[in-house]
Every structure is written in C-alpha cells, then in structure tokens.
Amino acid sequence: MWNPWHGCHRVSEGCRNCYVYRIDGTHGRESGEVSLNSDFLLPLRESREGWKMKSGERVYTCFSSDFLIAEADEWRRDVWQMMRVRQDLHFVFFTKRIERLKAVLPPDWGEGYENVTVGCTCENQARADERLPIFLSLPIMHRLIICEPLLGRIDLRPYLDRGKIEEVSAGGESGEGARECDFAWVMELRDACAEAGVRFSYHQTGALLRRDGKLYRIPRCQQKEQAKRARIDVL
Numbered sequence: 001m002w003n004p005w006h007g008c009h010r011v012s013e014g015c016r017n018c019y020v021y022r023i024d025g026t027h028g029r030e031s032g033e034v035s036l037n038s039d040f041l042l043p044l045r046e047s048r049e050g051w052k053m054k055s056g057e058r059v060y061t062c063f064s065s066d067f068l069i070a071e072a073d074e075w076r077r078d079v080w081q082m083m084r085v086r087q088d089l090h091f092v093f094f095t096k097r098i099e100r101l102k103a104v105l106p107p108d109w110g111e112g113y114e115n116v117t118v119g120c121t122c123e124n125q126a127r128a129d130e131r132l133p134i135f136l137s138l139p140i141m142h143r144l145i146i147c148e149p150l151l152g153r154i155d156l157r158p159y160l161d162r163g164k165i166e167e168v169s170a171g172g173e174s175g176e177g178a179r180e181c182d183f184a185w186v187m188e189l190r191d192a193c194a195e196a197g198v199r200f201s202y203h204q205t206g207a208l209l210r211r212d213g214k215l216y217r218i219p220r221c222q223q224k225e226q227a228k229r230a231r232i233d234v235l
C-alpha cells in the first residue's frame with residue numbers, strides 16, 4: 001500500500017460511508033483537505049539492502065484519496081515519473097473520477113504503462129453507464145472494474161464483451177450506516193463475468209447481506225471469509 005497523498009471529496013452515492021472519512025473522524029482529522037503524505041517518495045527510497053519496495057511487488061496506490069483528484073494534479077506528475085523509474089513494480093489504483101484521466105496522463109503514456117492497472121469503481125447501474133464507456137475508450141493496459149460498495153443490481157454485460165476488462169470485483173458496504181447488499185446482485189455480476197470469460201472476485205459480503213430475502217448482519221471480521229466461503233469466484 002502506498003498513499004502519496006491523503007484526503008478526498010465525495011463524488012457519488014458510493015462515497016456516503018467512505019472509510020477515509022470514517023477513520024479520519026476517529027482522529028479528528030479533516031478528510032476534505034488534500035495534502036501530501038510523508039512517504040510520497042516511498043518507491044524511490046532505498047535501504048542498505050536496496051529498494052524499500054521490493055522488485056515484483058504489487059503496489060496498491062492512493063487508498064486514502066482518489067488518485068485522480070484535482071488537488072493532486074501537480075504531485076501526480078512526480079508519481080508518473082516514479083512509476084516509470086520503478087518498472088519492476090506493478091502499481092494499481094482505483095478511481096471514481098475516470099473522466100479526469102485523459103487530461104492528466106503523462107506525454108509518454110501511449111497505450112498505457114505496462115506496470116499500471118487502473119480500477120474504475122461503479123456502485124450502481126447509473127455510475128456504470130456513466131463511467132464505463134469513458135473507461136473503455138481510454139488507452140489503458142490493464143483494467144479492473146470495482147463494484148464496491150455494491151448498492152444495486154448492475155448489468156455489466158455491455159461492458160464485458162470487448163475483451164478489455166481483466167477482472168471484476170464486488171463487495172458490500174462496511175461500517176456504521178452500511179447499506180445492504182443483495183447476494184442476487186453479486187450473482188448477476190458473477191454470471192455476466194462467467195459468460196464473458198472475465199475473472200470475478202467476491203471480495204467481501206459487507207455488513208448487511210440480503211440472501212433469498214433474508215437479511216444477515218455480518219461482523220467485519222467475517223465479511224471476507226464469508227464471501228470466500230460462497231465459492232463463486234471466476235478464476
């Protein structure tokens with residue numbers, strides 16, 4: 001995990017119970033102020049044994065903000081440069097602001113950097129229909145779709161048949177005020193992926209799972225395990 005900056009603004013329904021706000025709230029920190037983190041240069045840090053981030057690692061980037069937030073436009077230029085220098089790492093970022101990507105790509109991006117995966121987050125059908133056509137039209141080497149927190153049924157089929165999506169992951173919402181996630185919505189995504197030959201991962205159940213009409217409260221410590229136990233991933 002590498003968080004070059006911190007802080008964000010809510011942009012859509014999926015942001016309502018954002019964990020950045022939740023965690024900052026417990027420390028009295030203002031989440032709406034976007035600021036650089038002290039480990040901004042982490043990929044370039046070295047110790048006596050060499051790079052601190054070891055070659056071959058997958059680096060989950062910017063999980064306490066949105067990688068494409070406007071306040072970070074200046075800083076992101078240095079991040080692209082670090083991604084170029086550390087081609088031995090694989091960087092993964094998720095965004096709810098995919099419409100900003102084209103304008104902030106580096107000049108040598110071409111068809112995408114081989115060592116960068118972009119995840120587009122869609123929590124319901126409206127956001128999928130708004131974001132995925134843009135996502136699919138952009139030059140990106142590795143694409144994921146993240147349906148988490150899943151807030152309604154989504155028909156992803158129109159977006160999966162072009163061979164451009166490597167994986168879809170889905171999960172419910174956690175924390176205080178979590179909204180329910182219906183297992184039937186998860187299965188619909190799963191079946192669409194199976195049909196299209198796209199990998200699917202059921203990441204976690206969320207705190208309120210509806211299954212066959214019955215509502216279950218799942219403690220946080222069991223949410224990942226219970227999703228795994230459903231055995232519905234498409235590999």
Ligand code: SF4
Nearest residue numbers: 008009010015018065
């Ligand atoms: S975009 Fe992501 S980090 Fe930003 S407020 Fe929404 S959920 Fe939180």
